[in-house]
Amino acid sequence: EKSFMQCILTIGSSFSESSENTLFINSSSILYPQVLESLKQNPRWVNSSSKPLLIMTPSHESEIQSAILCSKEIGVQIRVVSGGHDYEGLSYLCKTPFIMIDLINIRSIEINLADESAWIQAGATLGELYYKISKASKVHAFPAGICPSVGIGGHISGGGFGTLVRKHGLAADHVVDAHLIDVNGKILDRKSMGEDVFWAIRGGSATSFGIVLAWKIRLVRVPPTVTVFTIQKTLEQGGTKLLHRWQYIEDKLHEDLFIRIIAKNSGANSKTILTMFNSLFLGEKDNLIRIMNESFPELGLQEKDCIEMSWIQSVSYFAGFNKDDPIELLLNRIVTFKSPFKAKSDYVKEPIPETGLEGIWKMLLKEDTLALLIMEPYGGRLNEISESEIPFPHRKGNLFNIQYFVQWEVNSIEESNKHIKWMRMLYGYMTPYVSKSPRAAYYNYRDLDLGSNKHDNTSYSEASVWGIKYFKGNFKRLAQIKTKFDPQNFFRNEQSIPLLNSLP
Ligand code: FDA
Numbered sequence: 001e002k003s004f005m006q007c008i009l010t011i012g013s014s015f016s017e018s019s020e021n022t023l024f025i026n027s028s029s030i031l032y033p034q035v036l037e038s039l040k041q042n043p044r045w046v047n048s049s050s051k052p053l054l055i056m057t058p059s060h061e062s063e064i065q066s067a068i069l070c071s072k073e074i075g076v077q078i079r080v081v082s083g084g085h086d087y088e089g090l091s092y093l094c095k096t097p098f099i100m101i102d103l104i105n106i107r108s109i110e111i112n113l114a115d116e117s118a119w120i121q122a123g124a125t126l127g128e129l130y131y132k133i134s135k136a137s138k139v140h141a142f143p144a145g146i147c148p149s150v151g152i153g154g155h156i157s158g159g160g161f162g163t164l165v166r167k168h169g170l171a172a173d174h175v176v177d178a179h180l181i182d183v184n185g186k187i188l189d190r191k192s193m194g195e196d197v198f199w200a201i202r203g204g205s206a207t208s209f210g211i212v213l214a215w216k217i218r219l220v221r222v223p224p225t226v227t228v229f230t231i232q233k234t235l236e237q238g239g240t241k242l243l244h245r246w247q248y249i250e251d252k253l254h255e256d257l258f259i260r261i262i263a264k265n266s267g268a269n270s271k272t273i274l275t276m277f278n279s280l281f282l283g284e285k286d287n288l289i290r291i292m293n294e295s296f297p298e299l300g301l302q303e304k305d306c307i308e309m310s311w312i313q314s315v316s317y318f319a320g321f322n323k324d325d326p327i328e329l330l331l332n333r334i335v336t337f338k339s340p341f342k343a344k345s346d347y348v349k350e351p352i353p354e355t356g357l358e359g360i361w362k363m364l365l366k367e368d369t370l371a372l373l374i375m376e377p378y379g380g381r382l383n384e385i386s387e388s389e390i391p392f393p394h395r396k397g398n399l400f401n402i403q404y405f406v407q408w409e410v411n412s413i414e415e416s417n418k419h420i421k422w423m424r425m426l427y428g429y430m431t432p433y434v435s436k437s438p439r440a441a442y443y444n445y446r447d448l449d450l451g452s453n454k455h456d457n458t459s460y461s462e463a464s465v466w467g468i469k470y471f472k473g474n475f476k477r478l479a480q481i482k483t484k485f486d487p488q489n490f491f492r493n494e495q496s497i498p499l500l501n502s503l504p
Helices: 002-014 017-021 031-039 061-074 126-136 152-158 190-201 239-249 285-295 311-318 327-331 354-366 413-433 460-471 474-485
Strands: 024-026 054-056 077-081 098-102 109-112 117-121 175-181 211-218 226-234 257-264 274-281 307-309 341-348 371-377 400-407
Touching: 002 061, 024 031, 031 054, 031 098, 061 077, 061 098, 061 175, 061 211, 109 126, 117 126, 126 152, 126 311, 126 327, 152 211, 175 190, 190 474, 226 239, 226 285, 226 311, 239 257, 239 274, 239 354, 257 285, 257 354, 274 285, 274 311, 307 311, 311 327, 341 413, 354 371, 354 413, 400 413, 460 474
Parallel strands: 054 098, 077 098
Antiparallel strands: 024 054, 109 117, 117 211, 175 211, 226 274, 226 307, 257 274, 257 371, 341 400, 371 400
16 A cells, blocks of 8 residues: 555645545545445455455546556556446455455546537446436436446446337447547547447446446437336235236337336345336337337236436436435435345346246245346347447347346345345256356446456456356457557456456
């Protein structure tokens, strides 16, 4: 830590005046435990010994440039946090000494309605972006994730999908430029980084290539009025049959219509499973009811179930707030209620038979804590974009994505082991019903069970065990680009893109 600070002070004589917000917090600071905890969205590693030598909150890009150069010079790793939502804590854990860069002060957002674009600095959250867009326009939006406290930096680096996915695709599909700091501390834009690197960072693990300072995105248009509904059915009310039927229509529905399903137990001693059909329609309710009567009459959608609102209110609704809650709630970066959790993901290409669903319910009912599946509809715009357009390859041929999620209260190793074991059993049970060769997974739902790099160097073939699952045929191109762009593998973590020529 001392040599890092000495180096920073030497190089950092070029620091700008904005540095007054920059903090360097070491482990003896009273702020250290508090700041570290606030950055972690998953408290599973509270007692981990893997703690940063220093937490740095740069206010200016020159400070990040210096941090990269100094980390290289003294031989420590870097971990970058934008929103801290990494499922496996890869933004704040490292097995060897490391410096943590928290981008909380690098988060300005500039909306340009004239060309329907925006520059967003990486430390901004989705909530901050959605809020800013809504203040500038009632008919613009951005197709990204549902949880407002997710950071732009990590989210776009892995894809990013939410309620607009069927109409507009992923967040990463809408990036038109970026600013990236490379291993030599140089700030590059799309032109200077070249089309290969620009391709790689949009969904292919930007963290393997450098530190993203900002993304330039293309906004999309939404109507002034949208409609939401949530219909809940227990198993006794026919939840299984409805979910079974949903699988046949969800990807073929009009692309203005997004219906996802959350199927969950109610914690310990659950008696039934609740299936929630949670929907956004880009239009008014009369049109929605007409489409639902034609495409999914079994759900029995009625006018009283439909709530008309603006797009930004729908963002609030999906974030769990009420229609009339102030939209400023979207600006809250700190998640106050945090429980340890484990998640995994799958892609489904053929509808799961009712017997298969019944087996899932049995497993959910056996688990004595909150456990759920979120099924996100695909089709629409996703089908029109080729698998190699950006590194995110899960396009045509997928009916939906499943995220498995289990959360528990007591943060002990015993509890973690118990629930993770249960999660692995559920994943095992799902094998016949999900994609094969590879059994695909979504990179933003990071899962180290799929495989993990060794600390120093992992060969391409070793890393392929997890890499092909996330990136399919794009994994090799990612490794080729990585090898050229960061040949010493400075930017690395447990699931970073490997070098092509590294030996096992
Ligand atoms: P975090 O800061 O932890 O970063 C994640 C990874 O990106 C780390 O490896 C980090 O080092 C790296 N990174 C961060 N900033 C970087 C930068 N500027 N340059 C280079 N590398 C950087 N996903 C989705 O698609 N749709 C959804 O609706 C949701 N919803 C959701 C809800 C909740 C509660 C959680 C916890 C997660 C999601 N996600 C999601 C998953 C989310 O997209 C994923 O965890 C992102 O990586 C989170 O990005 P953050 O910046 O918040 O994480």
